[in-house]
Amino acid sequence: MAKSPPTEKPHSTPCFGSLLSVSNLERLVEKLEWFVDQPSVTREEKALADNLQSRLAKWDQFKIHRWRDGLVAVPKDKQPAFLMAGHLDTVPPSSAQTRKRENGRVYGCGTSDMKAGLAVMLEVLENFPDAPVGYIFYDREEGPIVENGLKPLLESIDLPKAPTIVLEPTNGEIQVGCVGSFHLDVVFQGKRAHAARPWQGENALYLAAPLLTYLSQREPDEIVVHGQTFRQVITPTILTTHTLANAVPGEVTINLNVRFAPGSSHEELIEEVKREAGPKAEVILKDLAPSGAVCSDDPTLAPWIEAEGLVVAPKQAWTDVAQLTAMGFPAVNFGPGEPAQAHQPDEWCPEEGLLFCYEKVLKLLKSGK
Helix, strand or coil: CCCCCCCCCCCCCCCCCCCCCCHHHHHHHHHHHHHHHCCCCCCHHHHHHHHHHHHHHCCCCCEEEEEECEEEEEEEECCCCCEEEEEECCCCCCCCCCCCCEEEECCCHHHHHHHHHHHCCCHHHHHCCCEEEEEEEECCCCCCCHHHHHHHHHHCCCCCCCCEEEECCCCCCCCECCCEEEEEEEEECCCEEEEECCHHHHHHHHHHHHHHHHHHHCCEEEEEEEEEEEEEEEEEEECCCCCCCCCCEEEEEEEEEEEECCCCHHHHHHHHHHHHHCCCCEEEEEEEECCCCCCCCCCCCCHHHHHCCCEEECCCCCCHHHHHHHHCEEEECCCCCCCCHCCCCCCCHHHHHHHHHHHHHHHHHCCCC
């Protein structure tokens, strides 16, 4: 059962420049546990969204807007200097996964990806309700992009195109841009036959072999964008024969996951696959998600990144920075979670990551005052 929100409003942190106290950490961990204790598997975020909406409603400084199970909280009387964004959903938990706290870590489903980021957002909101910051909590990020709740949520509200921090797990790095992603089905047609008499058919696995050999030897394309190196890769992930174990497969389908750099053409990579698969193969495009623009030179974000000495790296994965930058929001990834812990059966988040991320966001808040 979810914990009840506190009846009293938390006190505000008195000084941006002071060292963060034990109470800061305890409040951050309390908020992380509050989120983790409310399961929110993709398409099952409603209970968490309802409870979060009730919690946000205590603060009369904000206008609260909801679309499906996503929420936007923006100041009533001022334009936001920047926005913070995070998804409410998680992948399904493992069978033995429980929430616990030990050795400087908080364990539980979604701790790193990305309820630690949500905890930082909520801590800033509740400690600094008068600050010029907007907050975006959205649903269904972990599912197909056609169900992702971010774009329709933002399209349902008139929101300034302010710089946006997406609090995906980055281990405290500023990760800029993101690679685009799409899937291809490559279908090879042979001729089915009994496995005891293979000469009577044409094994579609052999037709697929040259493509798989090529991909096994293919080096990533390194593409430099604003000083950051992104790697374009083509990865076979699923092979389906559509047949029984005692039959020569007459059809083989290979699923390829393809990642492409910001500013690059996904069509060139499709043509590469078609060329290597050969004229008899059918190549079908599925699930295209755009790449995200590199925004580390944004006039609000760049001075903050430099002043705080934050490490800047390319995002060699897909995040909603892609959708945000396509809609005109300058956006970067910056969160407290550990990327390698995302979707792990015993997922955890470092407590020090919560403190580090929170402190750096406060410095950005101070710079905008």
